[in-house]
Amino acid sequence: MAIVVEDLPRVDAPPGDGDPDWVFVERPEERWARCELAEVEEGIRQLDAAIAALQREQAAALGVFAQRHGPELDGCATPADWLMLATACSRATARSEAAVALGLGELPAIADAFGRGELSLDQVAQLVRFATPATDTEWAADAQGRSVADLEALARSLRPPRVSDTADARARRSLRLRDVEGETRITGRVPLADGAVLRAFLEPLAAAVPADCVAGTFDPWGARLADALCARAAEQPPEGTRSRRAVVTVHATPEQLTGEAETGAVLEDGMTPLARGALARILCDCDLEVHVDHPATGATLGIGRASRTVPAWLARVVLLRDGRCRVPGCDRPGTEIHHLVPWEHEGPTDTPNLVAICWHHHQRIHTDGFALAGDADHDLEWRDPNGRHIATSRPTLRPDVHQRLFGHPPPRAT
Numbered sequence: 001m002a003i004v005v006e007d008l009p010r011v012d013a014p015p016g017d018g019d020p021d022w023v024f025v026e027r028p029e030e031r032w033a034r035c036e037l038a039e040v041e042e043g044i045r046q047l048d049a050a051i052a053a054l055q056r057e058q059a060a061a062l063g064v065f066a067q068r069h070g071p072e073l074d075g076c077a078t079p080a081d082w083l084m085l086a087t088a089c090s091r092a093t094a095r096s097e098a099a100v101a102l103g104l105g106e107l108p109a110i111a112d113a114f115g116r117g118e119l120s121l122d123q124v125a126q127l128v129r130f131a132t133p134a135t136d137t138e139w140a141a142d143a144q145g146r147s148v149a150d151l152e153a154l155a156r157s158l159r160p161p162r163v164s165d166t167a168d169a170r171a172r173r174s175l176r177l178r179d180v181e182g183e184t185r186i187t188g189r190v191p192l193a194d195g196a197v198l199r200a201f202l203e204p205l206a207a208a209v210p211a212d213c214v215a216g217t218f219d220p221w222g223a224r225l226a227d228a229l230c231a232r233a234a235e236q237p238p239e240g241t242r243s244r245r246a247v248v249t250v251h252a253t254p255e256q257l258t259g260e261a262e263t264g265a266v267l268e269d270g271m272t273p274l275a276r277g278a279l280a281r282i283l284c285d286c287d288l289e290v291h292v293d294h295p296a297t298g299a300t301l302g303i304g305r306a307s308r309t310v311p312a313w314l315a316r317v318v319l320l321r322d323g324r325c326r327v328p329g330c331d332r333p334g335t336e337i338h339h340l341v342p343w344e345h346e347g348p349t350d351t352p353n354l355v356a357i358c359w360h361h362h363q364r365i366h367t368d369g370f371a372l373a374g375d376a377d378h379d380l381e382w383r384d385p386n387g388r389h390i391a392t393s394r395p396t397l398r399p400d401v402h403q404r405l406f407g408h409p410p411p412r413a414t
Contacts, residue, residue, distance in 0.1 A: 048117070048120075049116070049117025049118075050117065050405075051117075052114060052115075052117040052118075052119065052120055052121065053114075053115050053116065053117050055097070055100075055114070055121050056104075056111065056114045056115040057115075058097070058101075059097065059100045059101040059104055059111075059114075060101070060104070060111075062079060062083070062097065062098065062101035063101040063102060063104065063105060065079070065082075066079045066098075066101065066102060070082065073384065074086075074382075074384065074390050075327075075361070075364045075368070075370040075382065075384060075390065077360050078098065079094075079098040079101065079102065080094040080095045080097075080098040081094070081329070081330070083097055083098060084329045084330065084331065085327075085328060085329025085330070085382070085390070085392050086329070086391065086392070088329070090331075091331050096121060096122065096125040097121065097125075099125055099128055099129075100114075100121060100124050100125050100128055102128075103128030103129075104124070104128065106132075106133050106136075107127070107128065107131055107133065107136045107140075108136065109136045109137040109139075109140035110124060110127055110128075110131060110136055110139060110140045110143075112140070113140045113141075113143075113144070118144050119140075119143060119144060120148075122148045123143055123146070123148055123151055126148060126151035126152050126154070126155050127139055127143055127151060129155040130154065130155050130158040169189070169190075169191040169192065170191050172189060173188075173189060173190050173191065173194070174188050174189055175187075175188035176188060176333070202225055202228050202229060202232075203225070205228035205231070205232065206221065206224035206225045206227070206228040207224075209224045209227060209228065303348075303349050303350070304348045304349065304350060305346075305348055305349070306349070307349060308339075308343040308349060309349075310337045310349055310354065314349070314351070314354070315337050317351060318337055318351060318354045318355065318356050318376075319334060319337075319356050321351070321356075322334045322355060322356035322376075323356070324356070325356065325357045325358035325361055326355040326356060326357055326372065326376070326380055327357055327358070327361045327372065327380075327382055328379075328380065328381075328382050328392035329382075329392050330357075330358060330361060332358035332360070333358065334355075334356025334357055334358060335356070335358060335359060336356070336357055336358070336359060336362045337354055337355070337356060337357075338354070338355050338356075338357050338362055338365065338372070339353055339354060340353050340354070340355060340372055340373065340374070340376060340380075341353055351376060351377070352375055352376050352377055353376060354376055355372060355376045355380070357372070368385060369384075369385030370382070370383065370384060370385060371383045371387075
């Protein structure tokens with residue numbers, strides 16, 4: 001028996017209940033536990049088809065939103081950037097959804113199959129790369145029996161590289177290192193020619209890694225490539241690093257800098273005191289870093305109103321704290337330091353007023369009038385040139401939409 005959304009098991013409100021807004025709804029796990037295995041399987045398939053139909057509607061809405069320059073009005077460079085901000089999805093998911101939204105307009109047959117749940121979002125994301133209005137109907141039918149991997153291979157073969165693709169690949173080149181759960185994850189992309197050079201360099205090194213001396217087995221190929229990369233990088237430090245002068249970090253409160261405090265500043269270990277008169281002698285051939293610390297907490301603040309320019313040591317503190325661009329929803333690396341309260345408006349060069357942001361959003365702030373607001377040590381708000389707060393969290397499904405989809409109101413938040 002086919003199961004549609006309206007047929008999913010549910011428990012309605014007890015008759016005669018005095019509160020019309022009160023509805024007893026079982027948890028989904030409890031409802032599905034009463035079903036036969038075949039019903040559960042069919043329910044999964046039907047729900048997946050329903051999700052695809054909703055994604056088709058979302059793609060149509062996003063296409064109109066992009067045509068009306070909605071992402072730009074919210075300070076986003078692309079529809080994918082806006083999706084990341086508005087729906088808290090990954091960049092990969094946002095790019096797929098945006099590509100589908102922008103590519104379905106000339107492919108009505110594929111769009112209709114998507115709306116009926118016959119094609120998944122991942123399948124359609126590959127189809128829009130190579131399907132044309134002339135082949136739309138053919139691929140709408142043929143793609144239903146193909147895996148995403150098959151369609152991705154077809155996209156590569158049916159759309160050979162062009163000169164413009166090489167230029168685009170060059171512009172998109174990137175390398176990211178993220179520390180996550182005890183490991184560093186490396187992701188990136190380079191043009192095909194550079195990739196061939198990288199392969200020619202790493203693969204012979206990986207192939208030369210011997211088998212385990214006890215078990216006699218080889219590590220997986222990917223592990224050997226990783227070992228080859230790390231071993232080569234560790235052979236010698238980057239050129240010029242050995243000649244860099246020593247850096248001595250001094251922590252001081254504002255009172256200690258002005259001579260008003262009875263105690264002296266301390267070195268980075270937090271225990272070695274420094275008299276002001278000894279600094280010139282001890283630090284004769286060093287780069288001096290002075291950290292202004294909070295008198296109560298000891299947290300590094302910055303340099304206050306001493307200078308608009310962020311010193312290198314303070315930039316490192318901010319970049320280490322933030323890691324990525326602090327504009328909500330953005331996953332680009334934070335490469336530039338921004339004053340939340342502008343220097344010319346008495347904003348200090350201290351960590352609570354400094355954030356790391358990407359080049360794109362720095363331009364939107366200073367060129368187009370967008371703004372970040374709040375304390376850099378907490379969550380920030382992204383505002384448009386008119387001061388409107390731009391929502392940066394996922395919306396809650398409205399009760400009326402939930403009722404239409406599932407036949408009962410949503411469960412109340414506890």
